[in-house]
Amino acid sequence: MAAAALWAYRLRSTFVVAGVGLGIASLTLIVASVDGAERKALQIVKNFGPDAVFILGGDIRSRAVGQRTLTLTYDDARRIRDSLPGAYLVVPMRGKSNVTVSFGDQQRDLPFIVGATAGYAEVWNWPLAEGRDLAETDVERGAKVALIGDTTARELFGNASPLGETVKVNRLPLRIVGRLSYRGVSGGSASVDDRLILPITTMTQRFNMDRQYFRALRVKFRDPENMSFHVENLRSILRDQHHLEPADPDDFSILTAEEVLKFLATFKGSLILFLGVTAVVAVLVGGFVLANLFYISVSERRTEIGLKKALGAKNRAILLQFLAEAVGLTLVGALVGMLLGMGIGRLLEGLGILEIQFSWKVFFLALAAAVAIGLLFGLKPARQAAALPPVDALRGD
Amino acid sequence: MSAGPIIRLEGIRKTYLQGDLEVRVLKGIDLQISAGEFVALQGPSGSGKSTLMHLLGLLDRPSSGRYLLQDEDVAGLGDDRLSELRNRWLGFLFQTFYLIPYISALENVMLPGLYGSTPGHQLRQRAKDLLEQVGLGDRLQFRPGQLSGGQQQRVALARALVNDPRILLADEPTGQLDSATSAEIIQLISGIHRQGRTIILVTHDQETAACAQRKILLRDGLVENH
Numbered sequence: 001m002a003a004a005a006l007w008a009y010r011l012r013s014t015f016v017v018a019g020v021g022l023g024i025a026s027l028t029l030i031v032a033s034v035d036g037a038e039r040k041a042l043q044i045v046k047n048f049g050p051d052a053v054f055i056l057g058g059d060i061r062s063r064a065v066g067q068r069t070l071t072l073t074y075d076d077a078r079r080i081r082d083s084l085p086g087a088y089l090v091v092p093m094r095g096k097s098n099v100t101v102s103f104g105d106q107q108r109d110l111p112f113i114v115g116a117t118a119g120y121a122e123v124w125n126w127p128l129a130e131g132r133d134l135a136e137t138d139v140e141r142g143a144k145v146a147l148i149g150d151t152t153a154r155e156l157f158g159n160a161s162p163l164g165e166t167v168k169v170n171r172l173p174l175r176i177v178g179r180l181s182y183r184g185v186s187g188g189s190a191s192v193d194d195r196l197i198l199p200i201t202t203m204t205q206r207f208n209m210d211r212q213y214f215r216a217l218r219v220k221f222r223d224p225e226n227m228s229f230h231v232e233n234l235r236s237i238l239r240d241q242h243h244l245e246p247a248d249p250d251d252f253s254i255l256t257a258e259e260v261l262k263f264l265a266t267f268k269g270s271l272i273l274f275l276g277v278t279a280v281v282a283v284l285v286g287g288f289v290l291a292n293l294f295y296i297s298v299s300e301r302r303t304e305i306g307l308k309k310a311l312g313a314k315n316r317a318i319l320l321q322f323l324a325e326a327v328g329l330t331l332v333g334a335l336v337g338m339l340l341g342m343g344i345g346r347l348l349e350g351l352g353i354l355e356i357q358f359s360w361k362v363f364f365l366a367l368a369a370a371v372a373i374g375l376l377f378g379l380k381p382a383r384q385a386a387a388l389p390p391v392d393a394l395r396g397d
Numbered sequence: 398m399s400a401g402p403i404i405r406l407e408g409i410r411k412t413y414l415q416g417d418l419e420v421r422v423l424k425g426i427d428l429q430i431s432a433g434e435f436v437a438l439q440g441p442s443g444s445g446k447s448t449l450m451h452l453l454g455l456l457d458r459p460s461s462g463r464y465l466l467q468d469e470d471v472a473g474l475g476d477d478r479l480s481e482l483r484n485r486w487l488g489f490l491f492q493t494f495y496l497i498p499y500i501s502a503l504e505n506v507m508l509p510g511l512y513g514s515t516p517g518h519q520l521r522q523r524a525k526d527l528l529e530q531v532g533l534g535d536r537l538q539f540r541p542g543q544l545s546g547g548q549q550q551r552v553a554l555a556r557a558l559v560n561d562p563r564i565l566l567a568d569e570p571t572g573q574l575d576s577a578t579s580a581e582i583i584q585l586i587s588g589i590h591r592q593g594r595t596i597i598l599v600t601h602d603q604e605t606a607a608c609a610q611r612k613i614l615l616r617d618g619l620v621e622n623h
Contacts, residue, residue, distance in 0.1 A: 008499030307495045310456055312484020312512040312560070314477045391457040394495070 002324040012293050017333040019289030020373055023282040024337025024366050025344065030275040031362045032345050036355035037271055041264035045257050047183065049125045051224035053231060054255045055217040055238070070213035071251045076241050077217060084237060086230055089220040091116050091123040094200055096207060101196060103156045103167045110152065113169060113196045115203030115214075120147065121180060123218045131163050131178030134199060138177075142201040146174040150182040151193035167196075172206045174198055227256055283369060286333065287377040294326060294381035298388075305385050306393025319386035326378025327371055334370030338363065402465075403432040403563065403595050404453065409462035411448050422448045424618040426462070432563070435587075435596040437606035440615030447568070449615065450599050454487055454566045455479045467563075484513050488557030490567035490586075494549045496541035496556075502528060503537040506555045513560050520559070527555035531585060547578035554585055564595045571605055583608055 006013045048054070058069035074092065081090040094115040101110050114120070121133045129150065138145050146167070153162045153176075162176040174196070183192050204211045221230050231254055238252055298305070305318055345356040411423040422445045430436055440446045451457040452464065455471060464472045471482060488509075496505050503524055510520035528534055531551040533544075541549055550570060557565055567586060571579035579602075587608055590596045600606050614621040 004499050004504075303495060304497055306456075307497070308508070308512075309480065310454065310483060310489050311509040311556070312480050314480040314512070316477075317512060389457070391451045394456065394491075 002321055002328055005321075006325055006328060009297065012297060013329055013332075016290045016293055016329045017336055020283075020286035020330045020333030020370060021336035021340060023279070023284070023286030023373070024334045024370060025340035026275075026282040027279045027369055028338050028341025028358075028362055028366055029345050029348075029356075030279045031365055032341070032356045032358050033275065033348075033354045034268065034272055035357035035359060035361070036349075037264075037268050039357050040355045041261065041268065043184075044264065045261050047125060048257045048260050049220070050227070050257045051222075052123065052125075052218060052220045052257070053227075053234065055219065055234070056253045056255070057213070057215055057251070059250055059253055068251065070210065070215065071242065072214055072217050072238075073212055073241075074214075076238060077214075079241060080217075080219060080234065080237060084219070084230070084233055086221045086223055086226065087219050087234075088222055089119050089123050089218075091119055091218045092200060092214040093120075093216045093218065094203060094209065094214045096203065096209070099169055101152065101156070101167050101169050103165065106156050108152065108155050110169075110194060110196065112194075113198065113203070115200035116197055117200055120197050121178065123220055126183065127181045129179045129181040130161060131176070133178060134197065139199045139201050142205050143199055144172065144174050144202060144206075145177045145198065147178045147180055147197040148176050149180055149191075149193045149195040149197075151191055152196060153179050155194075169196060169198075170207075172202075174202075227258070231256060283373060286330075287373045290326060290330065290373065291377040291381060294322065294378055295384070297325075298322070298381050298385040301385075302388065302393045305388050306390045306395075309388075309390035310394065315386040318388075319382045322382035322385050323375065323378050326382065327374035330370040330374035330378075331367070334366045337370075338366050341366075401432060402429040403434075403467060404428070404430040405463075405465040406452075407463040407465075409449075409452060409459045409464060411445070411452065411457075412460045422618055423452075423459070426618075426620055428613065428620060430595060430597065432595055433590075433593055434611065435590045435609045436598070436611045436613055437609035438597060438599045438613050438615065439601070439606055440621075444615040445618045446599055446615045450566060450568050450597070453597060454489060455483050480512070484509060484560060486563050488560070488562040488565045490550070490553055490557055490565065490570040492569040492572040494541070494546075494553045494573075496549055496552055498541050501538045501540060502533060502544065502552045505541065505552055506559055508556060509560045515560070524555065524559055527558055528552070531555050545578075546574050547581060550574065550578075550582055551585065554582070554589075558589065562594070564597065565589055567596065567598045569599055569601065571600070571602065579605065 055072065056069070057071040072092065077090050077092045080087055096113050096115070097111060099110050099113055101108050116134060117139045118134050118136045121128050134147060137143070148162050156162065156167065157165065162179055164175065166173050166175050168174070180193070200214065203209065219234065221227070234254060235250065239250065242251055244251065308318060342358060345354070345358070348354040349356045406426050406428040409423055409426040410421070413420045413422060426449065438446050438450065448457070452459055459472055462472065463470055466482065466486065471479070474482070497508070503521070506524040506528055507520050510524070515523070525534070525537060528537055531554055533548060533551055533555070536544065536548065541552065544552065565586070570586070571582055574582065583605055586596060586598070598605070598609060606612055
């Protein structure tokens with residue numbers, strides 16, 4: 001009966017479905033993108049590692065103009081490795097941006113190459129797909145070898161193995177000794193998989209860069225449960241190394257997985273807030289469309305209501321009929337909205353704008369929201385219909 | 398056919414408020430209708446016969462007075478109880494049929510049963526039988542819009558009977574029909590009367606009223622003669 005009525009008034013039904021559908025579509029998209037952001041955050045933290053810190057030269061929190069970012073020295077690295085309790089792997093790093101890498105007649109612009117010391121893959125918890133990590137001897141000798149990122153390898157070699165092949169970075173020939181596995185998560189705009197890693201000594205010598213300082217330092221510890229303790233020790237060692245007075249600010253920044261998580265949480269919080277407001281507004285708009293169209297429906301169908309009452313329908317039966325119609329419509333709207341939301345989500349993901357994660361949670365949330373809209377916004381019109389005195393309703397045509 | 402009044406009205410008054418103006422439509426109706434009787438309710442427009450019909454049909458409540466239906470005073474009952482009584486005791490015919498346009502003839506006939514306690518398959522069978530009795534056995538799945546006026550009123554008649562009511566209230570049931578079709582409908586109503594049901598028929602038409610056993614004339618909110 002309710003279904004027949006919805007079909008009979010299909011233009012109006014379509015409007016309700018569209019209104020609610022748009023609301024549910026944004027809700028679907030929002031939940032999916034928040035979940036996506038969460039998944040990405042967890043992946044980033046997992047890659048970062050709970051047992052490691054990342055030290056950057058300069059204070060990234062104050063971001064003072066013109067401050068020195070090259071403050072970390074080999075002497076710092078040596079002292080950390082030798083005298084920081086619990087630290088077992090210390091890898092200094094430098095980056096060089098916008099280089100060209102070529103193999104045969106294949107050429108490719110790389111956003112970033114990294115100079116590092118032995119254990120680069122290990123210190124980033126980054127398994128090698130094939131070959132070996134950078135070794136002590138590579139660094140000591142300034143060997144012309146490199147690790148290659150998955151994307152870079154595919155671009156230059158297709159599906160063939162890059163191991164043992166020699167690529168040229170600008171004009172420097174480097175033999176590939178290892179290929180990193182695909183990581184897929186990017187921290188910023190550039191893909192982490194599109195890079196080359198060579199011994200830091202080779203990099204500073206061949207590209208004529210400063211040999212005393214480097215940009216960043218990765219340290220791994222044996223016991224991650226004492227991380228705050230490690231961070232404090234590390235900080236005092238570096239302050240001592242850099243001869244900082246007690247009043248001076250740090251000229252370096254120490255990042256831990258926890259801090260990364262905190263930063264990502266802030267980002268996620270603003271995402272939820274922004275998208276949440278959008279979703280609530282969209283869903284409310286859908287609800288008001290429903291309520292208004294149902295008021296029209298009730299006044300247009302007075303005769304039907306009066307007749308049903310004359311035939312013995314109790315107020316409750318009329319109320320339930322209109323509520324059933326409302327919820328039926330919002331459920332259809334929910335399905336349409338979910339499909340729409342998923343479609344838009346896939347599109348945005350394909351364009352690289354948003355990270356999306358669909359789950360049953362999205363499905364049930366959308367259904368629950370739809371039922372809630374139907375009941376909430378359908379209730380008043382339905383009550384109005386139920387309360388119509390039969391004689392007034394019959395006279396109403 | 399049991400004797401004794403199935404309907405008894407005592408001093409029924411109905412007053413409407415139109416803005417600040419009190420409109421006294423019924424000014425004290427005393428009336429008895431026996432079980433199995435066929436009465437015609439007549440009167441000029443404005444005499445209050447529609448209002449009386451609505452009160453008799455439990456679609457409206459009197460401002461004062463007593464209405465005994467099968468010895469139960471129904472004047473002060475609540476909405477739900479009135480719905481139950483309408484559903485069980487009363488069948489309605491209206492001038493404009495009031496069929497629901499988006500469901501089939503059969504579903505229209507079944508409608509009062511949905512608000513009662515008849516089991517589904519029994520209800521469907523009874524609705525089919527009734528449609529056959531009014532000559533629409535081959536039109537079960539037609540929508541009201543696909544039927545002529547006379548056919549629609551016959552669907553309405555089948556609907557009025559589906560819960561086997563004791564009383565049939567017909568409000569100008571032939572008002573929108575041509576004379577040949579009207580005669581058919583009146584024939585059917587007379588047949589229903591012969592089954593032992595009480596018929597109350599509101600009509601302008603003297604010819605239609607002629608088949609009733611008794612005429613009740615309403616004028617200015619009062620019954621003129623019995």
